[in-house]
Amino acid sequence: MDISYILNEYAEDRENYYRAVSPPIVQTSNFAFEKVDDLRKSFEDEYSTWLYSRGLNPTVEILRKKLAALDAAEDCLVFNSGAAAIFAAVLANVKSGDHIVSVKGVYTWARKMFEKILPRFSVTHTYIDGTDIENFRNAIQPNTAIFYLESPNSWTFELQDMKAVAELAKQHQIITICDNSFCTPIYQRPIEMGIDMVLQSATKYISGHSDTVAGVLTGSKAMMEKIFNSEYLNIGSGIQPFNAWLLIRGLRTLPARLERITRTTGEVIDYLKKQELVEEVIFPFDESFPQYQLAKTQMSGACGLLTFAIKADNIDAIEKFCNSLRHILMAVSWGGHESLIIPGCAGIKREAFISNSREHRMLRLYVGLEDADYLISDLEQAFKSMKSLS
Ligand SMILES: *Cc1c(COP(=O)(O)O)cnc(C)c1O
Numbered sequence: 001m002d003i004s005y006i007l008n009e010y011a012e013d014r015e016n017y018y019r020a021v022s023p024p025i026v027q028t029s030n031f032a033f034e035k036v037d038d039l040r041k042s043f044e045d046e047y048s049t050w051l052y053s054r055g056l057n058p059t060v061e062i063l064r065k066k067l068a069a070l071d072a073a074e075d076c077l078v079f080n081s082g083a084a085a086i087f088a089a090v091l092a093n094v095k096s097g098d099h100i101v102s103v104k105g106v107y108t109w110a111r112k113m114f115e116k117i118l119p120r121f122s123v124t125h126t127y128i129d130g131t132d133i134e135n136f137r138n139a140i141q142p143n144t145a146i147f148y149l150e151s152p153n154s155w156t157f158e159l160q161d162m163k164a165v166a167e168l169a170k171q172h173q174i175i176t177i178c179d180n181s182f183c184t185p186i187y188q189r190p191i192e193m194g195i196d197m198v199l200q201s202a203t204k205y206i207s208g209h210s211d212t213v214a215g216v217l218t219g220s221k222a223m224m225e226k227i228f229n230s231e232y233l234n235i236g237s238g239i240q241p242f243n244a245w246l247l248i249r250g251l252r253t254l255p256a257r258l259e260r261i262t263r264t265t266g267e268v269i270d271y272l273k274k275q276e277l278v279e280e281v282i283f284p285f286d287e288s289f290p291q292y293q294l295a296k297t298q299m300s301g302a303c304g305l306l307t308f309a310i311k312a313d314n315i316d317a318i319e320k321f322c323n324s325l326r327h328i329l330m331a332v333s334w335g336g337h338e339s340l341i342i343p344g345c346a347g348i349k350r351e352a353f354i355s356n357s358r359e360h361r362m363l364r365l366y367v368g369l370e371d372a373d374y375l376i377s378d379l380e381q382a383f384k385s386m387k388s389l390s
Contacts, residue, residue, distance in 0.1 A: 010065065011066055012062055025241045025242050025245045027241050027242065029053050030051070030052050030053070031050035047225050047228050055232075064078055066248070067218060071185045073220075075219065076218045077216075077227060077228060077232055078239040078244060078247070079238060080237045081201070081213045082201025082204075084215055086113065088217065089177050089197050089227070090113065094121075094146065099141045099143045099145065100126075100146045100147075101136060102128070102147075103127070103129075103151075103158070106153060107153075114148075129158075131290075133164045133165065137168060144172065145174065146174065151180075154181065155344075156282055156307060157284045157289070160178075162195055166194030166195050170194070179199055180198050180200045181200040181204050183302070184258070187258070187303075191219070197218065198217070201214075203215070203333060204335025205250075205257070205258065205304075208336060208337065209250065210337065257369060258304075261303045263372075264370070264371075264372045265306060265367045277386065308362070310361050311361070312386075319343070321363075321383065324382040324385035326381070327374060328341050334366035337370075339365070339375055342363070343362075343363045344359050345361070
């Protein structure tokens, strides 16, 4: 399906609502029935009727169909956060005694689920370096149920060869789940490479305006129905109509925003690479990236997030750089209109800083929709403040 068609028309039933271009927000908790038998049918098969908005809702339905089509998936569920999508996808596919192989460096709340919640139910995990398919093969146990991927991850951008991982998983009846938040389906479609389920934080690029928290999960109709009838309805973390409507609005401009951000990211990277205080820039579409070839093969684009290591022999210099920024905001998240930075050293105690740790000197930058020159001059003055300190 053509992406422009998906974003502008597909799944929109305009004849049903006054031919309004923008769909209505069906802000209702419940739906009424005329006959007992209709209500009975709905109880028997909630997944194909309007019953209650913890389950299905017409505004959410438009969004689900568009997001499934973008991922070339049969079906989709949308959650009230990316973390909820992760939780439901994993929980639905493990039982006590199972084992999960996860790539290391995955999103914080995926990690916390593996480390803190699942062990309470005797579900174990192994973290591997996902850049080598042999590590997946070697980590498989008789009880391995899931390969959990994130390609690229959102700090250092390591990739997994998805076709190879999917093939190996199929040989062992292992379910593959990939977090595709970095690329979105505009730049990468894991299902077309054989991955079973794809998730993304819609808080990031799909929303695009830093005003909604949401998560997307796509996969086969059978799998989505199974999750709907258990985790989705039971945890009650489905997206609500107004937030779904905001995401439909976000989708309209998704390719335009990514295109713009891609261009600006390129200019910011060119600038950073010329700075004497920058030791290294990490970005999957940069030729220096160790998996550059694989990135070019399985992704059609990359933008927004990049990490650079700053040369500094003390933490004060890095803090001075960050505190001096006037326009680039210091905040978590990304994918919105505004550029953001997070220094790795914010995640450690000041006393723990080691200047020869590259990780401690890393800064993750998200490039938003501002002009490149505007961002570069902000970085420039922050480098100057940092230099004035030494
Ligand atoms: C933000 C994020 C998530 C979690 O999404 P929320 O919407 O914040 O719950 C998952 N994976 C990645 C890579 C993320 O950046």
